[in-house]
Amino acid sequence: MRIHFIAIGGSIMHNLAINLAEQGHQVSGSDDQIVEPSKSHLLEAGLLPKELGWFPEKITDDIDAVILGMHADGENPELKKAQELGLKIYSFPEFVYEQSVDKIRVVIAGTYGKTTITSMIMHVLKKLGKPFDYLVGAQLEGFDDLLQLNPDHNLIIIEGDEYYASSVDKHSKFLEYKPNIALISGVEWDHFKAVIEEEAYYKQFEDFIRTIVPKGTLIYNKENERTRAIVERTMDIKINRHGYKLPEYSINKGVTYLNHGEDRIPLKIFGKHNLSNVAGAFTVCEWLGVKRDEFYDAIQDFKSSIRYLEFVASQNGSVVYQDFAHTPSKLRASIHAVKEQFPTQDLVTIIELNAYDSLDPHFIQEYANSMNESDFAVVFMNISLLKEKNIVLDNAIANLTQAFNHPAFRVITQVADLEVFLEGFKSTGYNLLFMSSNNYNGVNMSSFADKFLRNF
Incomplete structure (x- = not known):
């Protein structure tokens, strides 16, 4: 088959394109933005478009199937050309x-x-x-x-x-x-x-x-x-x-x-x-x-997937876990899981919140008492996001403190300050749980774990 991908740079899309090419199909594709690791994978497979952008002239009537990615909208010029020619257009699940x-x-x-x-x-x-x-x-x-x-x-x-x-x-x-x-x-x-x-x-x-x-x-x-x-x-x-x-x-x-x-x-x-x-x-x-x-x-030897209660490091009886979670229900469940697993050890929990969502006044109250099983509770937010949303820092801290209602609670807005907090914490007898739905603002979790664990 001859198959063309509109928005070939997507995570699933480029994997599908490479797989079909390996099967012997004739594969081509376009995109206006391709980032890593898709770019390197497509280059290695010989499928990386020569130039970025949309090119209706690539769409010809000898194409057997067009696969449309989420990145391409309904006005995409290649999609319009495929529709004009009456080509078979699929979403990737189809x-x-x-x-x-x-x-x-x-x-x-x-x-x-x-x-x-x-x-x-x-x-x-x-x-x-x-x-x-x-x-x-x-x-x-x-x-x-x-x-x-x-x-x-x-x-x-x-x-x-x-x-x-x-x-x-x-x-x-x-x-x-x-x-x-x-x-x-x-x-x-x-x-x-x-x-x-x-x-x-x-x-x-x-x-x-x-x-x-x-x-x-x-x-x-x-x-x-x-x-x-x-x-x-x-x-x-x-x-x-x-x-x-x-x-x-x-x-x-x-x-x-x-x-x-x-x-x-x-x-x-x-x-x-x-x-x-x-x-x-x-x-x-x-x-x-x-x-x-x-x-x-x-x-028995299955390990956690995509950072769900994933082991990071341990030393002298203290353990560090990272977790892909941010909603109140997931926060409560993961904290309880760690406390149930290690009932005699105190727990430090850090959750990274997205200022665009989690500081919405309609939702923030749902976090009430959600970190109560933690012995120390920290909310980490990127201060640049607060500034972009014109949120007054003191007001945000006050609202979060009231909502979480935790006796040992603090808000940290700078990566450097979070590192200082971890370095100054005496970790003997404590475990650390770091939770986020983001990428920790590029922080290396192994480095964070080292800062926490070396202070005993």
Whole structure:
């Protein structure tokens, strides 16, 4: 096939382009901005456009498929030319479905946990030597790419994103895949990231369930109230339904164990969210024919994905974790997980807040008492963002202090001041949890951990 990518520089788009070229397809593409690592990957594959921009003359009637990325809007000149010529135009999820229509499609969805569950399933299948294709939204340990499509594989594991497929396709991405097996980890409307109204967001997941193929299987977190309500609204369709819940577990000397009868399976992860994710991943693997003992053996060395309660460093009994989270509910859950894992040690929690979202007066009160399990609570914000939004620093500090309502609370707005705080903290007997949905303003977490741990 001859395939052209409009907005080839996207994370998934460039991975798909390279994969298709490796299969022998004739691939071309355009973009008006390509950054690393996409740029180097495309250059190495011989697919980097010679110049940036949009070039309608690249769109000719011998193109078999045009794949449109989210970065390209509805007025894109290459898209307009493709529409004029009547070419077949796909969003990337539509194209992935077409390439996997004869495969068993497993789609993992949910507001939270979908990346972790997807990576757990992939980890187990890889360790057991079972071949499969995959599509994920983040770089996972043990996998070089975000996507693999192999015509010889009969199984694909897909992380199902609930947001729009493309600028001209306002359907959710996960509605395109038509799964044989679908999992919903939990549904929670996050107004910090919301792009659609709350009820419309929930309706997407109901629609997702209705895309499961006849006699297919829905696996869902039955402990999540919103998910149960959504599932109950789809009882008219004929599919298998399998609910899962938090498994029994125990903690001994900082190690979490799954309890199965008299057996204790040690894990490298911890926290109720992660353990619930294990239960979901196990249920999917069981439907794929993986035996219980095989799963338990393979999951023991799984490490956290995308910074969810990820170990950074330890020294003299103190441990540093980083976490990808910023909402009040995730903040409470992660702090509780660390305190439950290390009940005799005090905890310092630092959360980086985005001034554009989290200082909105309508939302800030939801953080009330959310850090109460921490012994020391720090909110870190980039002062430049405060200035851009014309927020008076003293007012911001006062509002945050009142909202969090923590006896040992402080706000830090400069990276240098945060480093001074860590360097001056006597870490003996304390653990550190650093939470953010950003990139820590470029701070190296290993360096931060070193500053904290060397003060004992």
